Amino acid sequence: MTQQPENSTPNNSAPVVVGYDGSEVSGAAVRWAARFAASSSLKLVIVHCWLWPLMTHNLGPVNGVADSGLKHAAVTTLADGRKAAITEAPGLTVETRLEVGYPAEILTRSSIDAALVVTGSRGLGGFFGLLIGSASLHLVASARCPVAIIRDADAVSGPVVVAVDGSSYSRKSLTFACDLALAFASPLRIVHAVPQPRSGPKLPALAEDGQRILDEAAAVARGAGLEEDLEVRLSAGRSVPEMLLHEVAGTQCLVLGSKGVSGLAARLGSTAHAVLHHSKGNVIVWRGTATD
Secondary structure (H helix, E strand, C coil): HHHHHCCCCCCCCCCCCEECCCHHHHHHHHHHHHHHHCCCCCCEEEEECCCEEEEHHHHHHHHCCCCHHHHHHHHHHHHHHHHHHHCCCCCCCCEEEECCCHHHHHHHHHHCCCCCCCCEEECCCHCCCCCCCCHHHHHHHHHHCCCEECCCCCCCCEEEEEEEEEEEEEHHHHHHHHHHHHCCCCCCEEEEECCCCCCCCCHHHHEEEEHHHHHHHHHHHCCCCCCCCCEEEEEECCCHHHHHHHHHHCEEEHHHHHHHHCCCHHHHHHHHHHHHCCCCEEEEEECCCCCC
């Protein structure tokens, strides 16, 4: 069941899709998605996924009670999401969709025709320090387009950071990060992380190869129009995820490339998996396929 699009206009470009359930974390996702869509001249599609029609036919309204019922509540939630988006980006073209099903499945299906899927993070936090929920993790591993996990919608200053490793999917995530930095009129920081042993001699060959990867990435960024406000950084430390988590602080977002294979963790890659679990900042994953 799908609600008819609201204020929809023809658009040849793929839209930005964001999930909204009325929570604070999904509100942050809507605000960030609205800014990105507006700055990229794209339409924003707000999706609310509800399960009640799978459980009951009593969707309301309740006899004699105005503005009651489960369906009214869902439609009101969508309206609130649209209001938040328009407030953040006046003049933005917004479409709303009321979909029946589980969020990860609905948003994964929506990703087929999307430029970017945006979601909040509803992780456990606390003792285990895991800051991403299973639904968001499943979406990132299964989506057919880049996925943004938004934890801080107010992160509007600082650079866009992209991690590069010289692979084909890393180059594609670099292209996405360049577009994002240009859309937000933000600096771009290109990072290559080199793991070093805790003891014993450093590995100069890895550093030399890393510098070559950074030089090639910088050339791509300059070709995209990011001649100024461009920083390249060769980071060395105990592990790649640890170094990338350090880079997230004080930035707008971290962009990662991840090659798709099979299995949840394998589809993400160990680095992306670890960063998503522990990052307190915004993370965007460009997930490639076996042919990339």
